[in-house]
Amino acid sequence: MRIVMFYHSIISDWNHGNAHFLRGIVTELLGRGHQVEVYEPKEGWSLTNLLREQGEIAIRQFRRMYPLLDSKQYVAERLNLDQIFEGADLVIVHEWNDHEVVRKIGEHRKRNGYYHLLFHDTHHRSVTDYDSMNAYDLSGYDGVLAYGTKIRDIYLKSGWTKRGWVWHEAADIQVFQPHSPMDYAGDVVWIGNWGDDERSEEICEFFVEPVKRLKLKGMVYGVRYPEKALKLLEKAGIEYGGWLPNFDVPKVFNRYRLTMHIPRRPYASALPGIPTIRPFEALACGIPLISAPWSDCDRLFTAGEDLLYAEDGFHMERQMKAVLDQPLKTEQMVNHGLKTIRERHTCSHRVDELLRICTELGMDTSLPRNRKIGGKG
Structure with missing residues (x-):
């Protein structure tokens, strides 16, 4: 499949735990032969703080560790969604995105039915900031990936979505694994x-x-x-x-x-x-x-x-x-x-779950066809 993801950041994990899971999922998808592009806002909060505190060395460390991972930074007012979503099979939008960006992507999906669109929630704002979550327009989305049954049920009960799936986070065991024993610090x-x-x-x-x-x-x-x-x-x-x-x-x-x-x-x-x-x-x-x-x-x-x-x-x-x-x-x-x-509970298991959800939506989850996807926001 060709997959486009709108997330807060894949580059920075400064006070941003979702980057852990995102890196593992994208790595797994790429390893299986799918094409993935990640978009994150230019000068996003997490990356800005990381650069302020650690400098460019932190970005170089990330690139050495994850040479296959990268993102395209966008400015919300300049998004060219026709270009970005050309040839896409699946688009996933994380709940840290701006309300207007979420709405624009949903409206694009309504006008262009050639891809499927999912909203991904990995935070507690559905209970701690209900009004903000209620303000998201998900009418153009096919459903919600929630990282817990309780959050999924809130979306369904509140009428924010008609379909929801539980999609817990998991460990990227290519990175997180036992190391050889050494002296304790x-x-x-x-x-x-x-x-x-x-x-x-x-x-x-x-x-x-x-x-x-x-x-x-x-x-x-x-x-x-x-x-x-x-x-x-x-x-x-x-x-x-x-x-x-x-x-x-x-x-x-x-x-x-x-x-x-x-x-x-x-x-x-x-x-x-x-x-x-x-x-x-x-x-x-x-x-x-x-x-x-x-x-x-x-x-x-x-x-x-x-x-x-x-x-x-x-x-x-x-x-x-x-x-x-x-x-x-x-x-x-x-x-x-x-x-x-x-x-x-590995990222491989979660990708299996994601592909089953895609199949449930009637999608063809085979490897990418020779169509171009991309563009700069």
């Missing part, structure tokens, strides 16, 4: 952004305080940490490493004895069944994982066999101690988690 690492009011309290309860009480050697990577957060980490004896390219995460996981997942509050309280992408990536790397509470109602993992859960900060402390003190049991859990990812 510390006991526990957490990789995540501060999250403002969405999980600042949870970071303290489930990470900072247990590490402090157990006197463990801890490390944090992420962005948007205010001065008060940095002082909190310093007081607890936890190092802060700043931004970490996502493709370097497996090497970091390999140097620590455990990690944890701390979901943002909307996922823990209002959107059950959505772990976001970090647990998939951690389990794929073979590092023991302990998670703060979230409801796995979509049955992605098996508690106690793939990962451990902690009900509160003191329970997290006990779970950390158990992982560190019981290496054989921990190894069994790691192996089970790795098996679960490889059997159910």
Whole structure:
């Protein structure tokens, strides 16, 4: 197939977790012989912040890691959709796009029925910013890919779409895989952004305080940490490493004895069944994982066999101690988690799911024909 994707960014993962999944999906599609083009807004928020903080070296690192991946930057007012969609079979538009861009693409689809059009939601705004999501005009779209059953059901119940499919994120196991054993740099690492009011309290309860009480050697990577957060980490004896390219995460996981997942509050309280992408990536790397509470109602993992859960900060402390003190049991859990990812939750599995959805829509999912697609926005 010839596939066009409108996303916030494939180049930058600065406070932009969707880039992780997008890179894996595009890599998988290209590897199967499909043609894919990704469009992202010129001077998008994530890329602008990455360049401001890290400079051009971050872009060069991305290109070395993903030589086959790239994007075409567009200015919304200058989009030539006739040229961009020429010969397209499938167009996917992510929900981080501007409302007007989403509307324009939908109107183009109404006038030109030769391709199918899907909207992709990987965020919590359907419950935290309902009015904004309600303002999207999806009348020209064939349906919605939602990364959780709860979000899909919100779209259907709200009348935003007539068709919706659950399309969870997953691990790109070409990048996220266990590395050869090496000396540990510390006991526990957490990789995540501060999250403002969405999980600042949870970071303290489930990470900072247990590490402090157990006197463990801890490390944090992420962005948007205010001065008060940095002082909190310093007081607890936890190092802060700043931004970490996502493709370097497996090497970091390999140097620590455990990690944890701390979901943002909307996922823990209002959107059950959505772990976001970090647990998939951690389990794929073979590092023991302990998670703060979230409801796995979509049955992605098996508690106690793939990962451990902690009900509160003191329970997290006990779970950390158990992982560190019981290496054989921990190894069994790691192996089970790795098996679960490889059997159910890779980007290859998600591409299979996407192609089944395309078939359901009546599409021909065979490899590209000799038609040209593209153009600059």
